[in-house]
Amino acid sequence: MTFGEIAAAAAQIKPPRNVELKSPQSWKLIGTPQRRLDVAGKVTGEAVYGIDVRLPDMLYAAVRQSPVLKGKLQSVDRTKLIRRKGVRHVVELEDSVAVVAENWWVAKQALADLDVIWHDGENASLSNEDIAQLLLNGLTRQGAGAGRTQGDFDTTFARAHRQIEADYIVPFLAHVTMEPQNATAYVHDNQVDVWAPTQNAEGTMAAAANAAGVRISNVLVHQTAVGGGFGRRDFTQDFVSLAVRIAKHVPHPVKVIWTREEDIQHDFYRPMVASRMRAGLDEDGYPVAWHVRLSGPSLLDVMSLARVDKHIQQGFLEDMPYDIANYRVDHAPCKIPVPVGPWRGMHHSQNCFFKECFIDELAHAAQEDPYLYRLGLLRGHPQADRLVATLNAAATRAGWGSQLPSDIHRGIAMHETHGTYTAAVVEASVRGQLRVHRVVTAIDCGTAVNPLTIQMQVESATVWALSAAIYGEITYQQGRVQQSNFDDYPVLRLSETPIIETVVVPGGGAFSGVGEPPVVAVAPALCNAIFAATGKRIRSLPLKNQSFHV
Template sequence: MLKRRTFLLGGVGVAGALVIGWSALPPRQRLVTSEPMPVRPGEAALNGYVKIAADNTVTVVMCRTEMGQGVHTGLAMLIAEELDANWDDIRVANAPLDDIYNNIESVAGDLPFRPDNDGVVKEAVVWLTRKLARDFGTVMTGGSSSINDLWLPMREAGACARTMLIAAAAGRWDVRAADCRIEKGMVVHDAGHKAAFGQLAMAASRQPLPRKPVLKDPEKFQLIGKPITRIDAASKLNGSAVFGIDVVPDGLLYASIVMCPTHGGTVAHFDASAAAALAGVRKIFAVDAYNGGTGGVAVVAENMFIAMKAIDALTINWNDGPMKGLTVPDIDKRLTQALDESEGHAWYSHGDVDGALKRAAHTLKAEYRAPYLAHAALEPVNCTAQVKDGKATVWAATQVPAVARMHVARVLGIGTEQVDLQQQMPGGAFGRRLEVDFIAQAVAIAREAEGRPVQTLWTRQQDMRHDFYRPACVSRFHAGLDEQGRLIAWHNASVSQSIVAGWLARNYRIPDLGLNFDKTVSEGAFDQPYEMPNVWIGQRTIQLPMPVGFWRSVGHSHQAFFIESFIDELAALARKDPVVFRASMLTKHPRHLAVLQKVASMSGWRMPAVWTAKDVRHARGVALHEAFGSVVGQVAQVSLQKDGTVKVEHVYCAIDCGLPVNPNLIRQQVEGAIVFGLSAAFKEEITLKDGAVVQGLYSEYDVVRMDECPDITVEIMPSKSHPQGVGETAVPPVAPAVANALCALTGTRDYALPLKHKLYVGGATCAS
């Protein structure tokens, strides 16, 4: 008999050989679904992304959630470009759940490498990660990754469909395929033959899928790079667009819910007698906590008004969650103490920082803070579900449909094949719809409705107070300059909760082991381009009961404020212009330098840093940041009004996001991101009272209004490189650019967000 050790070693050896062999294979295709694509009568599927109907309409199958970022338009342009389709014939439809739609680049983008780390190790790990994500990842919208991830697959899908249509036409006309071409939705031949897509679709679908489709030369692009109007614009203007909250299946009931004020709590006892007496109330019951959420009491009624009124009539005793008694000062103290004890994992180090600090002519220390933030999307959390005959239909606005379906099945104890998850548009998300707590909860409520569909809608207060928040963070710096004012030492350590650990624990049941290894909370700190001879950048993660999640631009959102503010402090210590000081550390990064110089030129940076006009003092501040593959530079022009309020008059922004697929979409996203970032910079902060979130309405968690908006000027840098992220990239530089202008203006540095200045009401509306 084989000894157990020999057997195990042999097994490991075989497994290792299999893994090595598997990793050596080329990446699997991303064009054909594992199951046949569903089609309507008269419609043919040419691959997993393209369907063509007899009326010549081309349906682009969308595997990413349209959350207002315009991704359906951008992705449709990739198909239409390679297919040479008529843009007016393009339609979109949601994709089924299949591995070919897994978001590969979002996973690869979370690997712990700096953008300018181009070593063999990184190349090998990225290669292997992409292969794993193809089969073991998930369908997900986030990380500003949609165009980046689907740039090649969707172009290849369009090119394959073009080749198959031409082959079908050539076979019909008995001519060479090389002598045929497509012109705006028609296959034509010089002999006078002509056929529309709809006439050829069925025959084309029977053609073999080309193994290596020939992609267009970018010099011949007709759509890509053009400011095409959004494909969803008309429906949003005329009100026909359907969001999650708009779903109204036949026989619909409505549910409202109130959850324990302290996160993670449950129901101890409740008195529903007064609520049950209200006309139209169907059922009242306790609901468990799902996927990191909080327990509560739900009311199912004939309409939402009755359900909400009944909620107010309930008397509930709670089993408080683990946050009972917790306050923001408590959390801040624990963060500070944790950083005193350990600086955590070193994400990037180079040279001898301690030695450089000892010989530095000038040194500077600083400590920065950022608060918890809610997502506060305009459409409050909601989900509609029907549980009937051992199956479930779920209408959900989600960024992770496959994860949502898995947990619906888990709640009901059925197979995922018994769950029909119908993707809806969310009215804003910003990362909140990466969670599935509200979907699992809605299904558990619908299970009690005896087969009728139920829409569960949270009030604004419940939405704000039961979020998964952007983590609070503390960051410390210690830097040194030489006699010439050059930066020779940079030491930076920050501390916050881990986002990834919590997300994996509540959605994949992977235990949070408290490891100091979460790239998403350190991103924006260790991965910036500045050239420093001696550097150490680390991050510590700690466990706290406050639930945290992915928030628009994630770690970049606060790390950029810390770093770009401290860079300005060092420029002042060196008595150098902030733009010149940054440029001196970008000698090997021409792309970043070009963005910095562009935004400086746009803003007229050569003017004095502070000036007075009509008795009002003005100043400019600059920030440069790389996130999600894109480089963004911003200059904020700020004034101090006579009444002491601050007016952000103008924000100039230059962005290099690779090849600009649709300049309109880019400008829209950049403008929206700047306003979003200004809201976080000046107004937004989640606080706690006795462990419960205080903020509940927009009046308590305010956002920048139209009359507070600055003018916004956006310049998109020309590029032929692979397209990169846009939706989140312009958020991080806003706060530091404004803070740097305010410091120049007032002589006082802000070391914490939100900035302690009141915005002047009466600014201009956004204009590009």
């Protein structure tokens, strides 16, 4: 029985006027570590992911999309596939070509033998240097949209005892989900059935209906387990639309599986963003004025440039933790053809890097301990107690201030993400080669429902964040993504993974998330540890592009 089948009956039930909730003192499960119930099925292979779907009479498709942004298919020479065993169809679409066969390997091999000519279009000359220059131009552009303004930044900054300025930039980042993009579609009798590893079943329905040209009520979505989402399978449903467009040409169910190369080169990336930080310090070295300028593409790409995009200013709005009397954050939008989308941590992932690296620079300018300097700026925040408790918890567990081996150094960072407070301390060494030895993360997510799940999410987030900070980078040349697989878009290996420790801070009260917040403080804490070790400030990522080996 499905939820839909009982929804009508449930709608007839009159809800009680008053619902008495259990008191926390009577809870028996909440707050205790509980093992996941789905692990056994994943280990034994019983769990069905999108890539595992099997249907009667099902065919398989391998797909190649235009290698250039928004390029078009010009021609396909099928000569080499004449009488190829197992090949059933070649489907030509406006921007892609697919081979449909009796199994996916035959489809993939046949696709490789197709001679395809593309019309590259207007983005054929696009390069990373072009995009970076566009972002840097935005750092000085007039008319940026301010998300938060208080006091008088310009006057106070001009009169400040000392002025500090720094520019930062972060790259496009891919999702590299363990399960590459895939979906199975069957278009028949004005109906569409879709089997997909989706984070957004309603979005899948809408995308399938639009691709097939049918009413949304004529679409049935069979939601499978998801082999990694991180936002890639949420608002962006291109993997569903493509499967339905191919299946419209085939009188059978068709499972469309992207290669890893297609997955990396046709992602909706975490945006490339630049930031300029300017702060005026008083005689004690504390900021009395701070201006944050952000420059980059918005996830809200349908938004008019005349409107203020507060989404990209996450972490610098009312969730900015530090007390700054004269403060402004604004964003200069940049329209670029690169597709961007949600990524684990959303815009907090880059904004925490900007903020926490810069606050470390201010602490150094003031000749203050970076941990104590942060504490001194947390007095006026509405949630100051929780921020301080989280920062203290991380510092205490990490033994901040205690002696380390001479070549190992610590860095610290903190942030609020969607009502969850995190602080991270990273221990790292740079002996010609970067090595991360230990990461301690403290997290206050309100009432902790399952401490074991929180620990798992923190560990996952730490590996994710270190992979991105050290290696992650999508670059463009001649309109094409230069990376294609794990050989040139690597992730952290087991041998590189540090000791990871989690401290759950008992914040109590409302529940908040643990999947995304632990990501954001790791990269700046690592970069601040590198500064402590080398005296070199890291203002751009990934670290593989710096002067030391990784």
